[in-house]
Amino acid sequence: MKKGYLNSLHQMGICLFYQSKINEVSDLINEGLEASAEDKNFYIERSYFYKLSGILDYLRENDREALSNFNIALAGIEKKSDFTNASLIYFLKGKILLRNHNENEGINYLEKVDSIFLGRNFAHPSVREAFELLIIHYKDKNDNKKELYYTKQLLRFDRMMHNDFKYLSGKIIKEYDTNDLLTSKKRLESSAFYGYIVAGISFGALLLISVRYFKVKKRVKKYQIAGDQTLGEENHKDTVSTKLSKLPENLTNEILEKLKIMEQNKFYLEKGLTQNELAKRLKTNTAYLSAVINEYKGTNYNTYLNNLRIEYVKEMLRTNAQWRKYSVDTIADECGFANRPKFSKFFIELTALTPSEFIQKINDETGDP
DSSP, X not given: OHHHHHHHHHHHHHHHHHTTOHHHHHHHHHHHHHHTTTOGGGXXXXXXXXXXXXXXXXXXXXXXXXXXXXXXXXXXXXXTTOHHHHHHHHHHHHHHHHHTTOHHHHHHHHHHHHHHHHXXXXXXXXXXXXXXXXXXXXXXXXXXXXXXXXXXXXXXXXXXXXXXXXXXXXXXXXXXXXXXXXXXXXXXXXXXXXXXXXXXXXHHHHHHHHHHHHHHHHTSOSOOOHHHHHHHXXXXXXXXXXXXXXXXXXXXXXXXXXXXXXXXXXXXXXXXXXXXXXXXXXXXXXXXXXXXXXXXXSSOHHHHHHHHHXXXXXXXXXXXXXXXXXXXXXXXXXXXXXXXXXXXXXXXXXXXXXXXXXXHHHHHHHTOO
8 A cells, every 4th residue: 555655746736747736746755755764665656756856957947967877766766677767767867968068978868768759769758859859969070870860750659649648749849840851850860871882983993092092002012020010019019018007197187077067976886886887888998997996086886886885875774774774684775785785785894894893983973773
């Protein structure tokens, strides 16, 4: 019965948002968080109140709080495989990052919306704007291929909305109407066709030049002295090694700045975030990312990630009495650890206390029961 009660509160919150009753939503969120706080069995339900809280902060332009609440919400929503609400959160996170001039990250989250749409053939009606923003972005970048792709995706999205949500199709705000989208699609397809022709001609010319160059090259010396060749290979290896061991300063600073922004947005709360995935988000590769983390963070990627998680938990336990009522399993979930044993092991290594002992110590200091 309590699950039904919590789900009813969540749905009521959605209704209140549509009625612009913001203050009432805030009170309802607090009620939901308090009612679901003491039992790990309601971890998933609590995630949806964090989602509502994130939407509330988004509307009030409290961007840091919104991102933090969305990250916490995603842990439970993704665990439940609720791709509909996950796509809504990705969309809102993308808009927040874009309005804070974090273009790469913002576009990355909007593209996640498309990934869900592509894989599930379903999307939340509110995320339509994600496709419009992607079209505008790639149009500004003169990337006709991706502009065409997202134009087709938006047309497909509109067809689905018309079939599945006929009562909504006339109410959704559209930056582009269907006729405009079809016109853009034809323009981009035509541009791509002529691009293929030009590319074919260019390839033919390049092939002729290559054949001519090969014939001339055959008349030159066929090989060098073996010792000179070996020396050349060793010099090449030394050059590659030097380049890998010392990254350009501007590249290092760029990665460090992006990591700083990611830390502020608490990216480390995402469960299962691999170094390869983080490197893609930062628009770099794992070798560069690993080198920067090892040199400037003084540890490897996994330890760096877990250090951030433990520091986040310690801060939440010190400043939020509600967190001190959570079970250790719930705390481990909230901060992105795969399971309780891994969380407890790392927590003890960094604090010399078990999570329960740490909580008891804070309660003794604050006088909480």
